[in-house]
Amino acid sequence: MLDKFKKPYDPTEVEGPLYKKWEESGYFNPDNLPGECTEPYTIIMPPPNANGSLHVGHALFVTLQDLLIRFKRMQGYKTLWLPGMDHAGFETQIVYEKKLEKEGRSRFKMEREEFYKETLAFTLENKKFTEGQLRQLGASCDWSREKFTLDPDIIKTVYDTFKKLYDDGLVYRGVRPVNWSTKYQTSLSDLETRAVERKDPLYYLKYGPFVLATVRPETKFGDTAVAVNPNDSRYKEWVGKEIEFDGLIGRVKLKVIADEYVDPEFGTGVVKITPAHDPNDFEVAQRHNLPAVEVIDRYGRLTEKCGKYAGMKVMEARAAVAKDLAEKGLVEKVDAEYTHTVLVNYKNENDVLEPRILPQWFVKMAPLADLARTAVEDGRVHFVSEQYRKIFFHWLEQLRDWNISRQIVWGIPIPAWFRPKTAQEGASEEMYIGEKPPGEGWVRDTDTFDTWFSSGQWPFAALGYPDSPDFKNHYPTSVMETGHDILFFWVMRMIMLGLYRTGEVPFRDVYLHGLVRDAQKQKMSKSKGNVINPLDVAEKYGTDALRMALLIGNTPGTDMALAEDKIRSYKHFANKLWNVARFVLENTDQGNALSPGSQGLALVAKDQECQAQFDALATDITHDLEEYRIYLAAEKIYHYLWDEFAANILEESKSILKTGTPEEVASRKRLLMSVLSGSLKLLHPFMPFITEEIWGSIPGTKELLMVAPWPQVRE
RNA sequence: GCACGCUUAGCUCAGUUGGUAGAGCAACUCGUUUACACCGAGUAGGUCGCAGGUUCGAGCCCUGCAGCGUGCACCA
DSSP states (O other): OGGGGGSOOOHHHHHHHHHHHHHHHTTTSGGGOSSOOOSEEEEEOOOOBTTSOOOHHHHHHHHHHHHHHHHHHHTTOEEEEEOEEBOOHHHHHHHHHHHHHHTTOOGGGSOHHHHHHHHHHHHHHHHHHHHHHHHHTTOOOOGGGOEETTOHHHHHHHHHHHHHHHHTTOEEEEEEEEEEETTTTEEEOGGGEEEEEEEEEEEEEEETTEEEEESOGGGGGGOOEEEEOTTOTTTGGGTTOEEEEEOSSSEEEEEEEEOTTSOTTSTTSEEEEOGGGOHHHHHHHHHHTOOOOOOBOTTSBBOGGGGGGTTOBHHHHHHHHHHHHHHTTOEEEEEEEEEEEEEEETTEEEEEOEEEEEEEEEEOHHHHHHHHHHHHHTTSSEESSHHHHHHHHHHHHTOOOEEOEEOOSSSOBOOEEEEEOOGGGOSSEEEEESSSOSSSOOEEOOOEEOHHHHHTTHHHHHTTTTTOHHHHHHOSEEEEEEEGGGIIIIIIHHHHHHHHHHSSOSEEEEEEEOOEEOTTSOBOOTTTTOOOOHHHHHHHHOHHHHHHHHHTTOOTTSOEEOOHHHHHHHHHHHHHHHHHHHHHHHHTGGGTTOOTTOSSOOOOHHHHHHHHHHHHHHHHHHHHHHTTOHHHHHHHHHHIIIIIIIIIIIHHHHHHHHHSOHHHHHHHHHHHHHHHHHHHHHHTTTSHHHHHHHHTTSTTOOSOGGGSOOOOOOO
């Protein structure tokens, strides 16, 4: 039986079979756990996007969550780790569109149904693949409860929430400025944008008696006023009057309005107001009852209102308009290197977003934000790293309503219907919210939900709100562990929608991990060639080694550096442990008659000290884990095993076993076995595979290590 | 502009409630004695960003400054 210890530890031989053993044991399912466990401990897995393979960030969340789950499972909690997969609406659509592009195809040349079907097939295939990868990383989640974000019951919950929000006046259909992607032909929420710095010319244009500065001369055809600050003495006499000038495609008359929005210090203190293509101008227009004239269409081309410029793309039109204006002497000066920011698609920096006014569905945020704020203030939701609490509050202060409608195919269709009203009734159309409208003549809204609207409901939806036993037993969940980059996208929305829908917070603790970067702290990216593929390194060094490398030195909320060297060093550690086990087993009559963790050990004084030292370590590590000081706990067990157990205890055991009295020898053997088995327990959540494998070689261990009782805490 | 972080050994980072600085990797010297060379013994390497302050005592608390990073933000 000990033959396998004669050669170095080989993770590739043991990991696959061990995972199978765990999965077949049924212990991933809280209902099957041995003993009397009633106190629930629950983690809802952030569902990975089913549109590609797992990256090292996924490996990190799997490692952290699996560690917590295994720790709590051994502590005797009724542990549920509920896995899921995300259809990931817009992001998957981008991935799939790219794939189509490579094949010389386009979504815009396909029927909606056809596109949807293909994307679904693609997603389901990836889903299966991803599930396999999660298993490879050792995830001890309950596969029998796995959910997919497009499961019918999930969609039903999402629809119910939408209806409830609508009935409560928290969802409304508004015609408002939104961020429009001309490339992907959809609007995006404010979070799905990024402001990037650009250098563009700032044109000083002559508007009759005025000169005003703009970076977008091509929108001039949509001007419906010019504005000045009410306190600006330079222009006071003009307020309320009209100016008239050459507008390039004919004479133009514009009213001069006064609005606080205008900063007299900037440019000339005069602003052109283009309500249809600038959110600020839209606000101004609302206050002054100005019309909005659409001069840029959904494809980013100028409309027929723009005379000879109609049909030109924005940048092309900008150059043409600027040139023509200059020729007519209507450009006073140009600041060629003006630095400003433009909003781009967060997934594609080349996709500059156009502000457009469109009918969309919005969620009123203020009441939901209040719910969330209170829950965090009074501690019902606790952020493990304090900094995120501050960031959270800061964000709540500047919330705008959330656009949840997308003009994409891949997603959950919005359950809304429209029907033209008869002339007598006045209003142009009526609306129905729900899946089946009564009567004839209804047309369904073709928009789909922002994925984060449904994801925001994930904890209670995945647990089967409101009636399932799982919801009753496992909600609120214990901890939400996810990346800090989706704090606003996801964590906030879950808190808001969870509270709104169920009246309770979705989770008590929030643990946010940082980004995994390369050894030089560079972002990993395919183009830089510095990507560490978690499955490759797991194959090379063992999953346990990868897990340790991801845990040690990784503080919550802070980005971490990961290099192959680091992973390799923990492979060495695994081998160290392997040899420690070999030594102990060889020198304790292969552990015969020495049941691990046996009570009432008769130890000599010296060994009692060693045992006490171990007990103190176990207590310490337990506290660290309970308070999410995972990096410290990992370092401590590592340090103990290598520098204390192996370097000191084992070394001195050699002479004791050779020359000690029979009592000393017996005591030492018990100690070795006791510390080994205890260490395996402490280390199991960190390095589940090798610890389980060694555990299985200790005579007398009938049950799996994954459900062995956690070492006792001595207070 | 507002907010939040970070600045500790060559590199990447720990340092839990304030008590004379730690890890991994890298470097150098020595060592193949049966748990392990995926090892061991040892060496070198830090005025803990700067300036003040509180304290018997500060990497840790306070103030200011500098540099870097991140998030948020409608200045044309």
